[in-house]
Amino acid sequence: MPVKLYYALAQMMASVGGDLTLDQVAQLVRRWLAGQRRAWGEPAYDPATGWLMHQLWMRTDEGQAVQITGRIAPPDFYIIDVRPLTADETAEFTQWEAHND
Helix, strand or coil, X not given: XXXXXXXXXXXXHHHHCCCCCHHHHHHHHHHHHCCCCCCEEEEEEECCCCEEXXXXXXXXXXXXXXXXXXXXXXXXXXXXXXXXXXXXXXXXXXHHHHHCC
């Protein structure tokens, strides 16, 4: 499944102050798709657009907890949003990591 980036992703990432580059984000998703990166994910459906999406909580190589939202449009996975997890979300994710090896 090729990983593609939403055209405005860099601007969106800059607005939330993330430290990741577009290449790092794409690599994280490729590693998740290859089974090399753990992620807590849930499918999401947007009735307004008809898009089937997936929200993934995972950690960067530096340990930062992030959410990556992607649009599934077979055969591609379009990354449409990346943001750091909030403190509450990070606590929830850390608890999930401890119980889901």
